[in-house]
Amino acid sequence: MTTKDTTAPLLEIRDLAVHFPTPGGAVRAVNGVSYTLRAGETLGIVGESGSGKSVHVLALLGLLAARGGAGAIVSGSVRFEGQELIGRDEPALRALRGRRIGVVFQDPMSSLNPVLTVGEQIAEALTSHGLGRAAATRRALELLELVGIREPQRRARDYPHQFSGGMRQRVMIAIGIACEPKLLIADEPTTALDVTVQAQVLDLMRDLRKKLGMAMIWITHDMGVVAGIAETVQVMYGGRILERGPVRAVFHDTRNAYTLGLLQSLPGAAGAAHRSRLTSIPGQPPDMTRPPPGDPFAPRNRFATPRCFEEVPPLAQVPDGAPGHLVAAWYDLRAALAAEAAA
Amino acid sequence: MALAQLMLRRIWSRLAQSLVLLGIVSMVGFSLLHLTPGGPLSQFTDSPGMTQADIERIERQLGLDQPLPLQYLRWAGNLVVGDWGRSYRDDAPVLSVIAGRMGQTFKLMLAASLIAMTLGLLLGVFGALRQHGRFDRGATLATMVILSIPTFWFGLLVIYVFSQRLGWIPAGNAAPVGDSGWLVALHHLLGPAFVLGLVNTAVWSRYMRSAVLECLGQDYVRTARAKGVAPWRVVVRHVLRNAWLPMIALLGLELPSLLGGALVTETVFTWPGMGRLFYDSIANRDYPVILGMLTFSAILVILGNLLADLLYGLADPRLRRR
Incomplete structure (x- = not known):
């Protein structure tokens, strides 16, 4: 951190791994994830349950213990604004959480404290980082207004159960952005909402991102949401990144069979280019106590080659693809699809 | 309003x-x-x-x-209309017989509850915060032992050790005749309050421990930590604020066991309260008094639960409207 280098990444993750020791063997939730995030960039991370997409951000925030994950083994390196986070003590991480890195969780009913008013819960994010009580209360009202809640004066005194799902999620967002963080991590923030409310929340987030100039990691299982908000998309499976690149490249020049499966299972316009009818990905996610030795997706992949079952494919630049378009695959999806179409 | x-x-x-x-x-x-x-x-x-x-x-x-x-x-x-009958034994009105004993039992129950709540809540909270730690294991074992011991035997043990052997506390009765100093009264209260309180401490600490454990795993606790809230504040403001809600209901539920415990404790310590009265009335087959006591206890328990319910409604914002 010697000079203000604008090209230096905001977040740099190297070989991040998270294992949970259990009586039935270690659960290998995250297995060597590496990526970088520029300031102001929005990254969409997509994957199904158990892909490691949520666990890896909880790990870098030091929040795993809260979910009964005490004793999780985290290794690798996470540098945020040039500072290493892995192995940092709790006070140092706490100073960062909420202030430099904001978090918005899914299911705002259970993620908000039922016995505190919404105003108190927003203000707490500010008082925890040194703002005085009166100033925090005032700022909480501004934040409520900013996230589009009408009559903030009155609503601040209400409890979470007095809000609708969409409004509660707006409150969660207000908490996440309270200290104007450089990075906002949104963990499935629209999953619990119905489609129209989801669209409103997406609009709000796009708007806030512009106003506050923050980078965002948007975790979801929904490719459609990613298309609507992210610049870069990263597909995770079995605790690994299978494909990553600019949204356009990944959607239109798909190189990983799992990504293709996700796109084909997407209803609506974004998925239409990839299929004639809605399909689902066959098979089950892998048992992460005994992950397959090779490509984690190989057992469910009809394009898998013998090598896929033996050796983990490295994440590498697609030779003839867009810059920054990376894929982990031993097979050539484009060639395989072309051969299928010819047959 | x-x-x-x-x-x-x-x-x-x-x-x-x-x-x-x-x-x-x-x-x-x-x-x-x-x-x-x-x-x-x-x-x-x-x-x-x-x-x-x-x-x-x-x-x-x-x-x-x-x-x-x-x-x-x-x-x-x-x-x-307020006529609860007359005692077969001395023809005194049942209501005044009960009223004469009520004060001592309430004193005992209050002291025992104070001991039970403070000790129980503390044991429960600190046990849960360091689940399976040395303190938690010790507290769990101690509460299990206390819960397994019959109250009368525990009372006799306390009398034997602290009164007979060590001479720290009187063996029974509320106070010697004619002596009304509050220090003397407190001294006499120590033994029975300790016995009755400790049994309830065990119950309170078990409930509090599981309530805290449950709240610790809630999503809103994770949210609080993600906001950067200080650890002690997470515990006090987010965990305890929610964990003590079921304890209010326990307050009502524990009243019958407190009354029942008082019966045994008062008998062992010859404490002149309602429990003793109940025991003596049964021994004497004093039906009007027994019936009166039954009714009175039922009213107490029902009122206690009513109070706990209303308190719960006040303490939990989700129940305030509707």
Whole structure:
């Protein structure tokens, strides 16, 4: 951190791994994830349950213990604004959480404290980082207004159960952005909402991102949401990144069979280019106590080659693809699809 | 204020429910008592000087020759207007007999509750915060031991060790006759309050421990930590604020066991409270007093639960409106 280098990444993750020791063997939730995030960039991370997409951000925030994950083994390196986070003590991480890195969780009913008013819960994010009580209360009202809640004066005194799902999620967002963080991590923030409310929340987030100039990691299982908000998309499976690149490249020049499966299972316009009818990905996610030795997706992949079952494919630049378009695959999806179409 | 109005309405509806409940409880109590062997006249039939004519006269006089439902109705009717009958033993009005003993029992229950709540909540909270730690394991073992020991035996043990052996506390009674200093009274209270309190401490700490553990795993605790809230503040403001809600309900639920515990504790420590009175009345087959005690305890328990319910409604914002 010697000079203000604008090209230096905001977040740099190297070989991040998270294992949970259990009586039935270690659960290998995250297995060597590496990526970088520029300031102001929005990254969409997509994957199904158990892909490691949520666990890896909880790990870098030091929040795993809260979910009964005490004793999780985290290794690798996470540098945020040039500072290493892995192995940092709790006070140092706490100073960062909420202030430099904001978090918005899914299911705002259970993620908000039922016995505190919404105003108190927003203000707490500010008082925890040194703002005085009166100033925090005032700022909480501004934040409520900013996230589009009408009559903030009155609503601040209400409890979470007095809000609708969409409004509660707006409150969660207000908490996440309270200290104007450089990075906002949104963990499935629209999953619990119905489609129209989801669209409103997406609009709000796009708007806030512009106003506050923050980078965002948007975790979801929904490719459609990613298309609507992210610049870069990263597909995770079995605790690994299978494909990553600019949204356009990944959607239109798909190189990983799992990504293709996700796109084909997407209803609506974004998925239409990839299929004639809605399909689902066959098979089950892998048992992460005994992950397959090779490509984690190989057992469910009809394009898998013998090598896929033996050796983990490295994440590498697609030779003839867009810059920054990376894929982990031993097979050539484009060639395989072309051969299928010819047959 | 809408809140006050709502509370009032809730109190009225709960009171109405409580009255129905009380009616049922008193009916069951009344019938059960008359089903027990011996019967209300046994203390007279047992005495050698009584003739058959005497007994029949007493039976008529006490209304015991009437059919049971009629006896119940008369007893219940009198109960409502404040006539709880008279003790067979000394002809004193039941209500004043109970009132005379109430104070001592309340004193004992209050002291025991204070011990139970402070100790129990502390043990529960610190046990849960370091789950399976050395403190937690020790506290768990201790509470299990206390819960497994019968109260009367525990009371005798305390008397033996702290009174007989160490001489720290008096072996029984509220205070010596004529001495009304509060320090003396407190000294006498120590033993029974400790015994009754410790048993309830065990219950409170178990409940509090599991309540805290449950709240610790909640999503809103993770949210608080993600906001960068200081650890002690996470515990006090997010965990405890939620964990103590079920404890309010426990307050009502624990009242019967506290009353029952008081019965045994008071008997062991010859404490002049309602528990002793109940025990003595049963020994003497003093039916009016037994019935009065049953009814009084039922009223206490129902009122206690009503109070706990209302408190819960005030403490939990989710229940305030609707």
